[in-house]
Amino acid sequence: MTATRPGAGAVPPDLFASLCDDAAVFPPGDMPLAEAVLAHVRHVAAAHAPLVGPLVLPQARLAELAELTAGYPAGSVELAVTLPSPDEVAKALASVTAVPAAQLRVLEVAVPDGMPAAEVVPRLSTPLQVLTTCDLTRVTVYVEVPRDERRAALIGCLADSPYLAKFRTGGVRAELYPDERELARAVLLAVRAKVPFKATAGLHHAVRNTDPQTRFEQHGYLNLLAATGAALNGAVEGEIVAVLAERDASTVAKLVGALSPEVREAFRSFGTCSIAEPVTELAALGLLTPDLTKDLP
Numbered sequence: 001m002t003a004t005r006p007g008a009g010a011v012p013p014d015l016f017a018s019l020c021d022d023a024a025v026f027p028p029g030d031m032p033l034a035e036a037v038l039a040h041v042r043h044v045a046a047a048h049a050p051l052v053g054p055l056v057l058p059q060a061r062l063a064e065l066a067e068l069t070a071g072y073p074a075g076s077v078e079l080a081v082t083l084p085s086p087d088e089v090a091k092a093l094a095s096v097t098a099v100p101a102a103q104l105r106v107l108e109v110a111v112p113d114g115m116p117a118a119e120v121v122p123r124l125s126t127p128l129q130v131l132t133t134c135d136l137t138r139v140t141v142y143v144e145v146p147r148d149e150r151r152a153a154l155i156g157c158l159a160d161s162p163y164l165a166k167f168r169t170g171g172v173r174a175e176l177y178p179d180e181r182e183l184a185r186a187v188l189l190a191v192r193a194k195v196p197f198k199a200t201a202g203l204h205h206a207v208r209n210t211d212p213q214t215r216f217e218q219h220g221y222l223n224l225l226a227a228t229g230a231a232l233n234g235a236v237e238g239e240i241v242a243v244l245a246e247r248d249a250s251t252v253a254k255l256v257g258a259l260s261p262e263v264r265e266a267f268r269s270f271g272t273c274s275i276a277e278p279v280t281e282l283a284a285l286g287l288l289t290p291d292l293t294k295d296l297p
Contacts, residue, residue, distance in 0.1 A: 010289045013050060014261035019221075020278050021053035021080055021106075021271045023200070025061070027172050029273025033061060034068055037077065039275075044078075046295035048279045053269050054078040054105045059088060062095040062102075069101035080106035085115070086123035086143075093127065108166055108200070110144045117153035121161045140268075142166040142198055145186065147178060152189055159193040164268065169224070170202010174216050177202055183219065184227065184240040191231040191266055199224060200271040206281040207249045219244060221270050221278065222285075226255035228267040253285045 022043065023029070024036040031039070040055045057065060059081055069077060079102050083092050086109050096104045111120055120143060128141065143158060144166040145151050158165055167186050170177045178186070190197045199221070204211070207220035227243040235243075246252050272278055276296050283293045 011257055011259070011287050012261050015256075015259060015264065016051050016282065016288070017261075017264065018051070018053045019264075019269055020051050020275055021056050021198070021200075021269045022275055023056040023271035023273050024275075025057060026201075026271070026273055031273070033057075033064055037065070037068055040077070042295075043275045048275070048292045048295065050292070051279060051282075052275055054080040056080040056082065056106075056108070056271055058082050059084075059092045059095060062092075062099055065102065066099040069099065072101035074100050075103040077101050078103045078105045080108060082108045082110070084110050085112050086120055086127075089124060089127040104139055107139060107141045108144065108198075109141065111146050111150070111154070113146075117150040117157055120154060121157050121163065124163060125161075140164060144168060144200075145197075147182070151186065155189045155193050155195055158195045165190050165195050165197040167197055167199050168201050169199045169219050169270075170204075170216070174214070177216060177218065179217075180219075180241045180244040181237070183224070183244055184237050187224075187227055187231050187240060188237060191228065196266050196268050198269045198271070199267070203270045203272065204277070206278065206285060207252045208245060208247050220252060221272075222252050222256050224270070225263065225267055226252060226259065229255070229259045229263040232263060232266060249285060253287060256287065 022040050024031040024039060025033055043049065043052045055077060057079060081092055081096065081104065083089060092107065096102050109124065124141065141163045142165065143163050145154055155165060169183065202218055203221040204218055205220055206222040208223050209218050211218055223244050223246060227240045230240050230243050243255065279293060280296060282288045
């Protein structure tokens with residue numbers, strides 16, 4: 001548990017609005033979908049609901065979701081759907097329409113190995129034309145930026161499109177975690193290109209840490225938020241690396257407490273397999289008002 005920050009004050013509510021995308025079914029949480037849906041419904045009805053984003057599901061599990069939510073009101077479950085390729089968009093949109101309870105809010109599209117950066121936006125644009133002609137106009141599309149030589153070119157392409165970026169910040173193996181310098185460069189590329197982004201995987205705690213079981217070096221989601229603010233304020237790479245590397249909870253909390261809510265225009269959200277944990281940690285740091293935590297176990 002992150003230590004409480006003495007004398008901390010709550011930040012403006014907008015700073016954490018919809019910050020936590022509910023990725024409970026993904027590793028390491030791996031919650032059964034039936035339980036995840038029920039838990040998500042509880043989260044969006046709880047006091048901490050303002051912090052909760054959509055339920056994140058792989059495209060392949062939409063049929064299962066349809067069965068589980070057959071008795072739910074239409075559009076009552078907001079979804080973020082992950083796809084393995086831009087070529088799966090049309091199929092995913094058709095699958096979502098077969099889930100009456102679903103309200104699609106986000107598509108998260110991976111870029112397969114070997115797909116040139118210049119092809120990604122064109123491959124997305126044709127199937128996504130449907131979003132301008134139906135009730136899906138509020139859907140945000142993120143493209144997962146590969147951690148290879150395509151990164152800079154793809155972010156440049158996204159800058160000239162309506163699509164946003166997604167950065168992978170961890171996973172089930174140590175090599176899936178970018179180090180501070182790699183992540184700092186990704187943040188700088190996105191901020192300078194004015195491409196908003198989200199982050200996924202590995203952000204299990206508010207502040208940078210070493211996982212006591214796996215020994216993986218893990219980024220803190222508050223470090224990333226503060227680093228984004230620093231980049232927006234003109235910080236250079238080394239300064240952003242230092243923010244991402246900071247392990248003192250009090251120092252990170254002070255950096256976040258000084259941020260303007262406008263930083264969220266750049267860093268939109270992060271996926272977490274536990275909604276309760278970030279809410280609890282933010283409260284322990286004194287960054288949330290106590291009423292937002294009253295429904296936590």
